[in-house]
Amino acid sequence: MSAELDLLLEARRPIPLDIRLRVAPGELVALVGPSGSGKSTILRCIAGLHRPDKGSIRIGQEQWLDTGTNRMCPPQQRRVGIVFQDYLLFPHLTARQNLTLAMTGGTAAEQRQRSDQLLEQVHLTGLAERYPAQLSGGQQQRVAVARALARDPSVLLLDEPFSAVDRSTRTRLQRELALLRRSIDIPMVLVTHDLEEARAMADRICVIQAGCGLQDADPETLFRRPRTARVARLLGSYNIFRGERGGSANTPELQWGSVRLRPGKEWRDQPAGSVEWFIPESDIVLQRPEATKTGPDDNGIQGCIQECVSLGNRTSLRVVCPDANATLSLDVPHHRARRQRLTTGEIVWLRLLQDGIHPLQPE
Amino acid sequence: MDWTALRLSLELAAWTTAILLPIGIILGRWLAHRRFRGRGFIEALIALPLVLPPTVLGFYLLSAFSGEAPLGALWQQLTGGSLNFSFTGILLASIIFNLPFAVQPVQRAFETVPAGLREAAWCCGLSDWRTFLRVELPLVWPGVISAFVLTFVHTIGEFGVVLMVGGAIDGETRTIAIAIYDRVQAFDDEAAGAMSLLLLTVSFVAIGLVYGLAGRGSALRVR
Numbered sequence: 363m364s365a366e367l368d369l370l371l372e373a374r375r376p377i378p379l380d381i382r383l384r385v386a387p388g389e390l391v392a393l394v395g396p397s398g399s400g401k402s403t404i405l406r407c408i409a410g411l412h413r414p415d416k417g418s419i420r421i422g423q424e425q426w427l428d429t430g431t432n433r434m435c436p437p438q439q440r441r442v443g444i445v446f447q448d449y450l451l452f453p454h455l456t457a458r459q460n461l462t463l464a465m466t467g468g469t470a471a472e473q474r475q476r477s478d479q480l481l482e483q484v485h486l487t488g489l490a491e492r493y494p495a496q497l498s499g500g501q502q503q504r505v506a507v508a509r510a511l512a513r514d515p516s517v518l519l520l521d522e523p524f525s526a527v528d529r530s531t532r533t534r535l536q537r538e539l540a541l542l543r544r545s546i547d548i549p550m551v552l553v554t555h556d557l558e559e560a561r562a563m564a565d566r567i568c569v570i571q572a573g574c575g576l577q578d579a580d581p582e583t584l585f586r587r588p589r590t591a592r593v594a595r596l597l598g599s600y601n602i603f604r605g606e607r608g609g610s611a612n613t614p615e616l617q618w619g620s621v622r623l624r625p626g627k628e629w630r631d632q633p634a635g636s637v638e639w640f641i642p643e644s645d646i647v648l649q650r651p652e653a654t655k656t657g658p659d660d661n662g663i664q665g666c667i668q669e670c671v672s673l674g675n676r677t678s679l680r681v682v683c684p685d686a687n688a689t690l691s692l693d694v695p696h697h698r699a700r701r702q703r704l705t706t707g708e709i710v711w712l713r714l715l716q717d718g719i720h721p722l723q724p725e
Numbered sequence: 726m727d728w729t730a731l732r733l734s735l736e737l738a739a740w741t742t743a744i745l746l747p748i749g750i751i752l753g754r755w756l757a758h759r760r761f762r763g764r765g766f767i768e769a770l771i772a773l774p775l776v777l778p779p780t781v782l783g784f785y786l787l788s789a790f791s792g793e794a795p796l797g798a799l800w801q802q803l804t805g806g807s808l809n810f811s812f813t814g815i816l817l818a819s820i821i822f823n824l825p826f827a828v829q830p831v832q833r834a835f836e837t838v839p840a841g842l843r844e845a846a847w848c849c850g851l852s853d854w855r856t857f858l859r860v861e862l863p864l865v866w867p868g869v870i871s872a873f874v875l876t877f878v879h880t881i882g883e884f885g886v887v888l889m890v891g892g893a894i895d896g897e898t899r900t901i902a903i904a905i906y907d908r909v910q911a912f913d914d915e916a917a918g919a920m921s922l923l924l925l926t927v928s929f930v931a932i933g934l935v936y937g938l939a940g941r942g943s944a945l946r947v948r
Contacts, residue, residue: 411844437847450845454863463859464849513850 365422365547367517368408369439371656373414377403379573390565391578392552395596400573401553402447402474404665405510408551409444410437421516421549443510447522449502451494457481458490459503464512480508483542500531505702507539508681511546524559536563557598563587570591586599586642591722594640600691602722607634616719619686625719627672638722643692645718649711651700665690670706672696683712726919729896730904737812737900738880741819745827749872753831754861758840772829774822783889786818790890808890815851815898819880826875832866835861862885867938878931882924 366386373379377400395403408419410426413434419427426435440508451703463476468476477551481490484504494502503523510518510708523539540563543550554560555633560567561581568578576596577589588594591602594673606627608622609615613631614624625639651664665681668689672678677699680692691714694704756768766875774782790797790808800808808814838861847858862869884902891898895905908917 409844409848411847437844438852444845444848446841446845448840449840450841452842452846452860454860463846466850606940684902705915720823 364547365424365516367408367419367421367551369404369417369419371404371407371414371417371418371625373573375415375548377408377573379414379417379571381568381573381575382574383551383568383578385551387549388543388547390543390550390563391566391568392554392560393568394554394557394560395570397555401570401571402521404570404575405444405521405551405553406505408440408517408519409442410440411691420582424516425582441513441516442519443515443517444519444523445506445523446526447504447509449494449506449526451493451502451505451509456491456493457508458485460494460505460509461475462606464509466513470660477508477512481505482514483511483545484508489555498531499527499635500535503527503535504538508540510547515548518546518550518583520550522553522555524554525554541702558722569596571596572633576669586644586718588640589723590637590725591638591640594722599640599642600617601643601646602638603640603686603688604636604638607632607637607721619683619688621663621683621686623719624715625721626717627670628717629719629721632721638724640720640722641690641714641718642720645715646690647683647693647713647715648692648702648704649713650657650713651709659720661716663712663714667704667706667708667710670704672699673716677704679704684714726916726923728898729899730899730901731923732922733812733899735895736899737816738877739821740816740826741823741880742877744816745820745876746869746922748824749827749831749868750877752828753868754835755834756773756828756837757780757835772825778854779822779883779885782822783862783886786814786821786886787938788812790814790817807836808842809895810890810892810898812897813892815887815900817886818886820885821878822883822886823876826879827872830868830871830875831865832868834865835859838864870938871935874931874935878928882934915937 366387367385370382371379377398379400381404381416383453385389393404395401401492403412405419407414407427414429416429417427418425425433425434425481426440452463455463458474458477458481461480462473465473465476472725477490483489486501486504486508489497489501494505497505503526506523510573524535527535537558552563554561564581566578566580567584569576569584571592577584585597588597588599594602605623606617607614610615611630615631616627616629633656662682665683667678667679668682670677675692675696677696679691679694681692683690746779752771756764787809788794790800791925792798792807794800797808800806806815825906840858846860851859881900882902884906887898887900888903899907901924905917905920905924908920
């Protein structure tokens, strides 16, 4: 019977922590944040390899940590499956032996059958008798995943599991894990600094900076509705501006330089006055001036391309809008940039979609 | 060939190795994993017999084992016998001068085991003891074998310290290395040659074994 993971951690040293997290069975939560933000320390706390100053970790009825009553279960007593960044397979044991060592109970024959089953699940049939040094990076990662599952864990922890392989292997392994997790009904926590990976894999993303959980939401909400400017910046967004909330309660307006924008319903509860706001790139529509037909509610603004850099199949643009005294950043597919003849110095027309304009909370 | 001396040497080497091996594993593991003040001092102390002239070490041990020194006096009180010129005395001396051979290879081996591997074992549900038996020991095994062979062979070949502490009492302290010296003094080149050839063969096989294992050990390293 799978149970929810519920954790609360507080610490000052060596890495400050202040986080509350709940992960439902079958749910995959990604912890993202810059290096040294405490993501891996949180995993180590769950695994029992690190003791925080204060905190509680509970999985269903099992209390793994409760500093209030001085309870700290050692790693051996926590049913945790963990995939380490560098896998940490036992080099003197074969793939199968790596798995059976983590199994508790069962006869040798049962363990053998179970290891065959697990190896088949991670597409390693036929490689059971190989030693880690005889396997490729991707195959080693698969053994590590199988070993983590071999213990029938109550929670699965993945510490940057794709960082040690090349790009094409990473994509393949991500696909495999996305398929595999459909059959896993325990809470899963993934640590990564790769935003795209978190977005692709996770049901929920928790943004962490200096050990502090800043926002915890599903990827769609997080990338479109970051709570604060800090979260938006950590998610790699630059389109953060300051404006003045005006208009009436039901028809809010946003004064941005000399431009008057009509934001969406979200702004009805926003008090009047100066406010920081954000718009995701997906809600900025870029058009050639000659192709533009705009109405009063279209939030159209003229701009001039200041910078146009081709990055593989994407083109990164920086557009200066003199009316708003601001610069917007956005990526467009390379073929579109070519078709629309987007080059430095070109005048373009930008439409900011109403629902994309999002007010940010003060820090 | 002095069979009594050979048997005595083998007995001494067996006892020394049996006593030193657990000490070497415990000390080597401790020094490999722990960082503390004074670690360098302890390592230097263990390595000292490597650089100290055997006669110097022998002289200090002779003094410490004598009835006037606390250790020698205590031993005399407990057993009624003297440590000097006895098998127990040369065994104790042998343990001390072989300490670096028993500790250093094991320590180096433990240092190559990534710290995370122990944590991985704990997360697989293995207790500290099972982690040691199933993960650490198999990985440091070449180092343990090296320590075993080096200690054994070095004990058989040791001359200076044993002569200083034990003298050359037949059946009690005259080891094969001392017997060779005695035979040369007595112009018995044939016996000295036979015993020397035996020691040469044993040493060569032993050192070959150590190098062979060192090569195999490197193949097991984590990539």
